[in-house]
Amino acid sequence: MKHFTLNGLIGGVLVAILLTVAAIGLIWTPYDPMKLSFTARLAAPSAAHWLGTDEFGRDVYTRLVYGARTTLYISILVTIIVAPIGFLIGATAGYLGGWVDIVLMRITDIFLSFPSLVLALAFSASLGPGIENAVIAIALTVWPPIARLARAETLTFRNADFVVAAELQGAGMIRILVRHIVPLCAPSVVVRLTLNMSSIILTAAGLGFLGLGAQPPMPEWGAMAASGRQYLLDAWWLTTIPGVAILTVSLAFNLLGDGLRDILDPRNA
Amino acid sequence: MIRFILNRLLMALPTVLIVSITVFALIRFIPGDPAALMLGDMATPEQIAEMRTELGLDKSMPEQFLVWSGNVLTGDFGRSIVNDEEILPLVVSRFMVSAEIVIIAVILASLIAVPAGVIAAWRQNSITDLALVGTATVLLSIPTFWLGLLLLLFFGLKLGWLPVLGYVSISDNLVGGLLYLVLPIMTLVIHEAGVLIRMARASTLEVLRLDYITHARAKGLSESAVLWKHAFKNAFGPTWTMIGLILGNLLGGIAVIETVFTIPGLGRLMVDSIFQRDYPVIQGCLLFVALSYVVVNLIVDLLYPLFDPRVVAE
Numbered sequence: 001m002k003h004f005t006l007n008g009l010i011g012g013v014l015v016a017i018l019l020t021v022a023a024i025g026l027i028w029t030p031y032d033p034m035k036l037s038f039t040a041r042l043a044a045p046s047a048a049h050w051l052g053t054d055e056f057g058r059d060v061y062t063r064l065v066y067g068a069r070t071t072l073y074i075s076i077l078v079t080i081i082v083a084p085i086g087f088l089i090g091a092t093a094g095y096l097g098g099w100v101d102i103v104l105m106r107i108t109d110i111f112l113s114f115p116s117l118v119l120a121l122a123f124s125a126s127l128g129p130g131i132e133n134a135v136i137a138i139a140l141t142v143w144p145p146i147a148r149l150a151r152a153e154t155l156t157f158r159n160a161d162f163v164v165a166a167e168l169q170g171a172g173m174i175r176i177l178v179r180h181i182v183p184l185c186a187p188s189v190v191v192r193l194t195l196n197m198s199s200i201i202l203t204a205a206g207l208g209f210l211g212l213g214a215q216p217p218m219p220e221w222g223a224m225a226a227s228g229r230q231y232l233l234d235a236w237w238l239t240t241i242p243g244v245a246i247l248t249v250s251l252a253f254n255l256l257g258d259g260l261r262d263i264l265d266p267r268n269a
Numbered sequence: 270m271i272r273f274i275l276n277r278l279l280m281a282l283p284t285v286l287i288v289s290i291t292v293f294a295l296i297r298f299i300p301g302d303p304a305a306l307m308l309g310d311m312a313t314p315e316q317i318a319e320m321r322t323e324l325g326l327d328k329s330m331p332e333q334f335l336v337w338s339g340n341v342l343t344g345d346f347g348r349s350i351v352n353d354e355e356i357l358p359l360v361v362s363r364f365m366v367s368a369e370i371v372i373i374a375v376i377l378a379s380l381i382a383v384p385a386g387v388i389a390a391w392r393q394n395s396i397t398d399l400a401l402v403g404t405a406t407v408l409l410s411i412p413t414f415w416l417g418l419l420l421l422l423f424f425g426l427k428l429g430w431l432p433v434l435g436y437v438s439i440s441d442n443l444v445g446g447l448l449y450l451v452l453p454i455m456t457l458v459i460h461e462a463g464v465l466i467r468m469a470r471a472s473t474l475e476v477l478r479l480d481y482i483t484h485a486r487a488k489g490l491s492e493s494a495v496l497w498k499h500a501f502k503n504a505f506g507p508t509w510t511m512i513g514l515i516l517g518n519l520l521g522g523i524a525v526i527e528t529v530f531t532i533p534g535l536g537r538l539m540v541d542s543i544f545q546r547d548y549p550v551i552q553g554c555l556l557f558v559a560l561s562y563v564v565v566n567l568i569v570d571l572l573y574p575l576f577d578p579r580v581v582a583e
Contacts, residue, residue: 007406110287117522118539118558125543125551126295202412206525209414210540225415229529232422243415251410258406 008259014252025065090150116141187264195257367534374457386469408463513569
């Protein structure tokens with residue numbers, strides 16, 4: 001299993017680099033991401049502009065760094081929203097069983113029965129394009145598998161002696177869930193959430209590419225790749241570089257998730 | 270067996286009902302008055318009131334829903350606001366374009382990825398396994414629109430082998446039509462193969478650990494017999510479900526690919542309608558996509574016993 005740990009390490013390092021780049025961008029970037037310069041339109045990568053400039057003369061490296069922040073913002077916000085919801089619904093369904101379980105799982109199944117990008121499109125249509133609405137739309141498609149997983153994990157512990165012992169001591173449902181069940185479900189849910197990061201990033205970039213995610217002039221990788229489309233032959237860097245960034249980050253989270261799974265959840269290795 | 274089929278059909282019904290309520294409600298949640306939005310800033314209050322009556326917005330919500338679902342059941346999805354086209358034929362014709370790409374791509378991806386995943390599992394932790402899993406992980410991390418653009422740049426613009434933009438229907442021109450489909454299909458195959466290789470590998474690994482496989486090997490069966498006759502049959506179930514989910518997801522979700530290659534599919538229709546605020550068309554697309562997703566998964570479920578008879582017994 002040694003190589004999986006190596007994969008996880010590579011993923012972890014790449015995620016760390018992403019965080020560092022985004023953090024450095026908070027303090028310093030070579031240019032202003034919004035500053036237009038019509039004398040420096042579509043300049044190729046050089047010492048002055050490390051990754052070239054776009055069709056408005058904005059520095060691509062600077063926008064890439066700001067885009068990293070957008071991507072992190074979306075994926076972390078989605079994860080913060082879905083993790084408690086998924087946990088709560090899944091663990092409650094698994095713990096209580098009976099009709100509560102049936103109703104909650106039915107709702108989960110219905111959300112699962114919408115193709116994810118289509119659900120995201122539907123919400124963008126209804127709420128209007130924009131980054132916050134993209135977050136809501138993506139969150140709606142991400143929580144059901146988490147709930148399913150949390151329920152399955154809860155069921156395996158539901159009748160364990162330590163849960164029964166806690167019940168006999170008079171612990172309430174909330175206490176048992178939070179203190180006894182959630183910590184045991186956490187490893188597999190954390191693995192799932194990490195692997196999900198990748199699909200969140202890809203969906204967000206896809207929405208940005210379609211013009212339904214982050215709105216211009218906000219720097220976002222998907223939207224940057226989309227606007228570079230018209231200059232595919234003359235200015236390869238405009239599409240290629242944001243794409244490489246998306247690929248790298250999405251790959252990093254997949255590798256990190258695989259690595260975490262090997263450590264935290266050896267059953268599925 | 271008949272009970273199993275009936276059971277699955279009955280289970281799909283509440284999903285269909287709730288999906289249609291959701292689609293109906295989503296469009297009503299849009300802030301502002303749809304009638305005013307559709308008519309624009311220059312509309313007089315009388316025009317807006319007239320539009321509201323025309324759209325049935327002056328009736329109560331449940332009443333509106335009943336009218337709408339009644340119309341939908343008789344095949345009347347309404348008309349587009351932008352060009353007054355009838356929605357159902359429009360959606361169906363666009364769906365056919367998306368479906369031909371998606372179905373071919375999913376079949377090709379399965380034919381490549383499933384054997385690759387089984388072989389990776391069989392040779393777990395070998396160089397072959399590492400290479401296959403590594404490739405699969407990279408493939409599933411690639412943003413599809415970017416991959417599409419790169420393929421377009423390379424095969425279309427640099428080499429000039431394939432047409433760059435546009436679409437010709439296969440029924441109009443078989444060879445020409447196929448040429449336009451090569452790049453979008455290739456993009457989808459590459460991306461989805463990544464997901465399927467990992468899935469097929471994981472489910473095969475689960476099965477290979479079981480005692481009956483050890484027994485089959487101990488009997489002296491050849492490795493290929495163990496792998497394909499004993500392991501594969503039991504391992505294919507989860508992958509089959511995954512193929513169904515991918516198929517359903519892509520039928521509405523290839524808007525991105527259709528945008529890259531300017532293909533007039535259902536996804537593109539939906540995105541264009543969102544930008545044009547053509548709500549009846551968005552509603553029609555959503556409903557059609559959700560229903561086709563339910564139908565695809567129903568078919569996948571109904572065919573499941575062919576691979577794993579145990580589900581019928583349950």
